[in-house]
Amino acid sequence: MNPPTPTTPAYDALLYMSFGGPEGLEDVMPFLENVLRGKPVPEARKREVAHHYEAFGGVSPLNAQNREIIAALEAELAANGPKLPVYFGNRNWHPLVTDTIQTMYKDGVRHFLVFTTSAFSCYSGCRQYREDIQRACDAVAPGQLTFHKIRVFSNHPDFIAMNVERISDAARELGITPAQATVAFTAHSIPQAMADRCQYEPQLQEACRLVAEQLGLSNWQLVYQSRSGPPSMPWLEPDICDHIRELHRGSKPDNLIILPIGFLSDHMEVLFDLDTEARELC
Missing domain, CATH: 3.40.50.1400 (Rossmann fold)
Structure with missing residues:
Protein backbone atom coordinates (compact mmCIF):
# COMPACT_ATOMS: atom_id res chain seq x y z
CA MET A 1 0.00 0.00 0.00
CA ASN A 2 3.10 2.22 0.11
CA PRO A 3 4.43 4.22 -2.85
CA PRO A 4 7.41 2.84 -4.74
CA THR A 5 10.83 3.77 -3.35
CA PRO A 6 14.09 4.25 -5.28
CA THR A 7 14.64 0.49 -4.95
CA THR A 8 11.31 -0.49 -6.51
CA PRO A 9 9.92 0.02 -10.03
CA ALA A 10 7.87 3.12 -10.83
CA TYR A 11 4.10 3.04 -11.00
CA ASP A 12 2.90 1.18 -14.06
CA ALA A 13 -0.86 1.85 -13.99
CA LEU A 14 -3.58 4.07 -12.57
CA LEU A 15 -6.69 2.56 -10.99
CA TYR A 16 -9.69 4.91 -11.20
CA MET A 17 -12.03 3.74 -8.47
CA SER A 18 -15.58 4.82 -7.73
CA PHE A 19 -18.70 3.81 -5.84
CA GLY A 20 -20.51 2.10 -8.70
CA GLY A 21 -24.16 2.10 -9.65
CA PRO A 22 -26.77 -0.12 -11.31
CA GLU A 23 -27.23 0.02 -15.07
CA GLY A 24 -30.65 -1.65 -15.31
CA LEU A 25 -33.71 -2.55 -13.23
CA GLU A 26 -32.41 -6.06 -12.58
CA ASP A 27 -29.25 -4.58 -11.04
CA VAL A 28 -30.92 -2.41 -8.41
CA MET A 29 -31.47 -4.82 -5.50
CA PRO A 30 -28.17 -6.73 -5.95
CA PHE A 31 -26.38 -3.39 -6.06
CA LEU A 32 -28.07 -2.21 -2.86
CA GLU A 33 -27.17 -5.49 -1.14
CA ASN A 34 -23.54 -4.88 -2.10
CA VAL A 35 -23.72 -1.35 -0.71
CA LEU A 36 -25.32 -2.37 2.57
CA ARG A 37 -23.27 -5.53 3.21
CA GLY A 38 -25.31 -6.45 6.26
CA LYS A 39 -25.69 -2.92 7.66
CA PRO A 40 -28.82 -2.46 9.82
CA VAL A 41 -30.79 -0.35 7.35
CA PRO A 42 -34.59 -0.60 7.74
CA GLU A 43 -36.28 -2.55 4.96
CA ALA A 44 -38.57 0.41 4.27
CA ARG A 45 -35.56 2.65 3.66
CA LYS A 46 -34.02 0.04 1.35
CA ARG A 47 -37.22 -0.15 -0.71
CA GLU A 48 -37.44 3.65 -0.77
CA VAL A 49 -33.95 3.91 -2.26
CA ALA A 50 -34.75 1.12 -4.73
CA HIS A 51 -37.79 3.10 -5.93
CA HIS A 52 -35.55 6.11 -6.54
CA TYR A 53 -33.45 4.05 -8.95
CA GLU A 54 -36.50 2.42 -10.51
CA ALA A 55 -37.95 5.86 -11.28
CA PHE A 56 -34.95 6.34 -13.59
CA GLY A 57 -35.16 2.93 -15.21
CA GLY A 58 -32.73 1.40 -12.73
CA VAL A 59 -29.83 3.31 -14.28
CA SER A 60 -27.44 5.41 -12.22
CA PRO A 61 -25.64 8.12 -14.20
CA LEU A 62 -22.44 7.41 -12.29
CA ASN A 63 -20.81 4.71 -14.42
CA ALA A 64 -21.40 6.53 -17.71
CA GLN A 65 -20.02 9.76 -16.28
CA ASN A 66 -17.01 7.94 -14.88
CA ARG A 67 -16.29 6.44 -18.29
CA GLU A 68 -16.39 9.94 -19.79
CA ILE A 69 -13.95 11.19 -17.15
CA ILE A 70 -11.67 8.21 -17.75
CA ALA A 71 -11.66 8.89 -21.50
CA ALA A 72 -10.65 12.51 -20.84
CA LEU A 73 -8.01 11.36 -18.37
CA GLU A 74 -6.56 8.87 -20.84
CA ALA A 75 -6.33 11.60 -23.47
CA GLU A 76 -4.59 13.93 -21.01
CA LEU A 77 -2.08 11.27 -19.95
CA ALA A 78 -1.39 10.33 -23.57
CA ALA A 79 -0.72 13.96 -24.47
CA ASN A 80 1.17 15.15 -21.41
CA GLY A 81 2.13 12.07 -19.39
CA PRO A 82 2.84 10.19 -17.35
CA LYS A 83 2.21 7.35 -19.79
CA LEU A 84 0.05 5.12 -17.62
CA PRO A 85 -2.77 2.78 -18.61
CA VAL A 86 -6.01 3.57 -16.76
CA TYR A 87 -8.17 0.84 -15.26
CA PHE A 88 -11.71 1.29 -13.92
CA GLY A 89 -13.00 -0.46 -10.80
CA ASN A 90 -15.95 0.03 -8.44
CA ARG A 91 -16.66 -0.83 -4.84
CA ASN A 92 -20.25 -1.90 -5.29
CA TRP A 93 -21.02 -2.74 -8.92
CA HIS A 94 -19.40 -3.86 -12.11
CA PRO A 95 -16.63 -3.48 -12.98
CA LEU A 96 -15.89 -4.65 -9.43
CA VAL A 97 -12.46 -3.78 -8.10
CA THR A 98 -11.42 -7.41 -7.55
CA ASP A 99 -12.15 -8.24 -11.19
CA THR A 100 -10.27 -5.14 -12.31
CA ILE A 101 -7.21 -5.95 -10.21
CA GLN A 102 -7.27 -9.50 -11.58
CA THR A 103 -7.06 -8.00 -15.08
CA MET A 104 -4.32 -5.61 -14.00
CA TYR A 105 -2.25 -8.45 -12.58
CA LYS A 106 -2.65 -10.50 -15.76
CA ASP A 107 -1.50 -7.43 -17.71
CA GLY A 108 1.70 -7.28 -15.67
CA VAL A 109 0.78 -4.47 -13.30
CA ARG A 110 2.56 -4.72 -9.93
CA HIS A 111 2.78 -1.14 -8.56
CA PHE A 112 -0.10 1.23 -9.21
CA LEU A 113 -1.62 4.55 -8.29
CA VAL A 114 -5.22 4.87 -7.13
CA PHE A 115 -7.55 7.81 -7.74
CA THR A 116 -10.92 7.67 -5.99
CA THR A 117 -13.84 9.93 -6.80
CA SER A 118 -14.31 11.11 -3.22
CA ALA A 119 -12.80 14.54 -2.58
CA PHE A 120 -13.22 14.31 1.20
CA SER A 121 -11.90 12.04 3.96
CA CYS A 122 -14.14 9.67 5.87
CA TYR A 123 -14.19 5.93 6.41
CA SER A 124 -16.77 5.17 3.72
CA GLY A 125 -15.25 7.60 1.21
CA CYS A 126 -11.56 6.98 1.76
CA ARG A 127 -10.26 4.26 4.08
CA GLN A 128 -12.89 1.74 3.02
CA TYR A 129 -11.67 2.11 -0.56
CA ARG A 130 -8.11 1.34 0.55
CA GLU A 131 -9.30 -1.68 2.51
CA ASP A 132 -11.24 -3.01 -0.48
CA ILE A 133 -8.24 -2.57 -2.78
CA GLN A 134 -5.89 -4.28 -0.32
CA ARG A 135 -8.36 -7.14 0.11
CA ALA A 136 -8.56 -7.53 -3.66
CA CYS A 137 -4.76 -7.47 -4.00
CA ASP A 138 -4.43 -10.13 -1.31
CA ALA A 139 -7.01 -12.30 -3.06
CA VAL A 140 -5.49 -11.95 -6.53
CA ALA A 141 -1.76 -12.12 -5.80
CA PRO A 142 -0.76 -12.09 -2.12
CA GLY A 143 2.33 -9.98 -1.51
CA GLN A 144 2.86 -9.15 -5.18
CA LEU A 145 0.84 -5.95 -5.62
CA THR A 146 1.43 -2.56 -4.01
CA PHE A 147 -0.46 0.69 -4.46
CA HIS A 148 -0.53 4.31 -3.40
CA LYS A 149 -3.80 6.23 -3.11
CA ILE A 150 -3.64 9.84 -4.30
CA ARG A 151 -4.62 12.18 -1.48
CA VAL A 152 -8.09 13.65 -1.21
CA PHE A 153 -8.46 16.84 -3.22
CA SER A 154 -11.00 18.83 -1.21
CA ASN A 155 -8.86 22.00 -1.22
CA HIS A 156 -7.15 21.55 -4.58
Missing part, protein backbone atom coordinates in the same frame (compact mmCIF):
# COMPACT_ATOMS: atom_id res chain seq x y z
CA PRO A 157 -7.30 24.85 -6.51
CA ASP A 158 -8.81 23.19 -9.59
CA PHE A 159 -11.55 21.53 -7.52
CA ILE A 160 -12.38 24.87 -5.93
CA ALA A 161 -12.30 26.62 -9.32
CA MET A 162 -14.68 24.03 -10.79
CA ASN A 163 -17.23 24.71 -8.04
CA VAL A 164 -16.78 28.47 -8.41
CA GLU A 165 -17.59 28.07 -12.09
CA ARG A 166 -20.72 26.02 -11.37
CA ILE A 167 -22.14 28.64 -9.02
CA SER A 168 -21.26 31.43 -11.45
CA ASP A 169 -23.08 29.59 -14.24
CA ALA A 170 -26.16 29.04 -12.06
CA ALA A 171 -26.24 32.68 -10.97
CA ARG A 172 -25.99 33.79 -14.59
CA GLU A 173 -29.00 31.62 -15.48
CA LEU A 174 -30.94 33.24 -12.64
CA GLY A 175 -29.99 36.74 -13.79
CA ILE A 176 -28.12 37.60 -10.59
CA THR A 177 -24.51 37.91 -9.50
CA PRO A 178 -23.01 35.16 -7.32
CA ALA A 179 -22.73 37.65 -4.45
CA GLN A 180 -26.53 38.12 -4.58
CA ALA A 181 -27.17 34.38 -4.36
CA THR A 182 -28.33 32.26 -1.47
CA VAL A 183 -26.26 29.09 -1.71
CA ALA A 184 -26.65 25.69 -0.07
CA PHE A 185 -23.59 23.47 -0.39
CA THR A 186 -24.59 19.83 0.01
CA ALA A 187 -22.69 16.66 0.87
CA HIS A 188 -23.65 13.12 1.74
CA SER A 189 -24.51 12.86 5.42
CA ILE A 190 -22.56 10.34 7.49
CA PRO A 191 -23.08 9.09 11.06
CA GLN A 192 -21.99 11.61 13.66
CA ALA A 193 -19.78 8.98 15.29
CA MET A 194 -17.92 8.52 12.00
CA ALA A 195 -17.62 12.28 11.50
CA ASP A 196 -16.11 12.66 14.98
CA ARG A 197 -13.21 10.39 13.96
CA CYS A 198 -12.24 12.00 10.65
CA GLN A 199 -11.72 15.29 8.83
CA TYR A 200 -14.84 15.03 6.65
CA GLU A 201 -16.71 17.97 8.14
CA PRO A 202 -13.71 20.33 8.49
CA GLN A 203 -12.64 19.58 4.91
CA LEU A 204 -16.15 20.31 3.65
CA GLN A 205 -16.29 23.56 5.60
CA GLU A 206 -12.90 24.59 4.21
CA ALA A 207 -13.92 23.83 0.61
CA CYS A 208 -17.17 25.77 0.99
CA ARG A 209 -15.33 28.71 2.54
CA LEU A 210 -12.77 28.80 -0.28
CA VAL A 211 -15.53 28.81 -2.90
CA ALA A 212 -17.52 31.45 -1.01
CA GLU A 213 -14.48 33.71 -0.63
CA GLN A 214 -13.72 33.64 -4.35
CA LEU A 215 -17.32 34.57 -5.19
CA GLY A 216 -17.95 37.03 -2.38
CA LEU A 217 -20.82 34.92 -1.01
CA SER A 218 -22.39 36.07 2.24
CA ASN A 219 -25.54 33.91 2.35
CA TRP A 220 -24.33 30.32 2.26
CA GLN A 221 -24.48 27.21 4.40
CA LEU A 222 -23.17 23.65 4.32
CA VAL A 223 -26.04 21.16 4.59
CA TYR A 224 -26.40 17.42 4.13
CA GLN A 225 -28.48 14.91 2.22
CA SER A 226 -29.17 11.22 1.66
CA ARG A 227 -28.88 9.99 5.24
CA SER A 228 -29.78 6.37 5.94
CA GLY A 229 -29.59 4.09 8.96
CA PRO A 230 -31.97 3.91 11.92
CA PRO A 231 -33.68 7.19 12.89
CA SER A 232 -32.24 6.88 16.41
CA MET A 233 -28.66 7.15 15.10
CA PRO A 234 -27.36 10.76 14.89
CA TRP A 235 -26.13 11.80 11.44
CA LEU A 236 -24.70 15.10 10.22
CA GLU A 237 -27.34 17.82 9.89
CA PRO A 238 -29.15 19.92 8.75
CA ASP A 239 -30.78 18.01 5.94
CA ILE A 240 -31.21 19.95 2.69
CA CYS A 241 -35.01 19.76 2.81
CA ASP A 242 -35.10 20.94 6.43
CA HIS A 243 -32.81 23.80 5.41
CA ILE A 244 -35.15 24.79 2.57
CA ARG A 245 -38.10 24.84 4.98
CA GLU A 246 -36.10 26.98 7.42
CA LEU A 247 -35.24 29.46 4.64
CA HIS A 248 -38.92 29.69 3.76
CA ARG A 249 -39.82 30.43 7.38
CA GLY A 250 -37.09 33.04 7.63
CA SER A 251 -35.51 35.12 4.87
CA LYS A 252 -37.63 33.68 2.03
CA PRO A 253 -35.02 34.13 -0.72
CA ASP A 254 -36.31 34.46 -4.28
CA ASN A 255 -33.64 32.09 -5.59
CA LEU A 256 -31.60 29.25 -4.12
CA ILE A 257 -28.51 27.72 -5.69
CA ILE A 258 -27.81 24.18 -4.47
CA LEU A 259 -24.27 22.99 -5.15
CA PRO A 260 -23.54 19.30 -4.41
CA ILE A 261 -19.93 19.99 -3.49
CA GLY A 262 -19.60 16.56 -1.89
CA PHE A 263 -20.18 14.78 -5.21
CA LEU A 264 -17.69 14.77 -8.07
CA SER A 265 -20.39 13.66 -10.54
CA ASP A 266 -24.09 12.84 -10.55
CA HIS A 267 -25.14 10.01 -8.24
CA MET A 268 -28.73 8.92 -7.74
CA GLU A 269 -28.60 11.03 -4.57
CA VAL A 270 -28.14 14.10 -6.78
CA LEU A 271 -30.79 13.09 -9.31
CA PHE A 272 -33.46 12.25 -6.76
CA ASP A 273 -32.66 14.06 -3.51
CA LEU A 274 -31.80 17.35 -5.24
CA ASP A 275 -33.12 17.43 -8.81
CA THR A 276 -36.42 15.85 -7.76
CA GLU A 277 -37.18 16.09 -4.04
CA ALA A 278 -35.49 19.41 -3.20
CA ARG A 279 -36.69 21.01 -6.45
CA GLU A 280 -40.30 20.00 -5.74
CA LEU A 281 -40.03 21.35 -2.19
CA CYS A 282 -38.77 24.69 -3.50
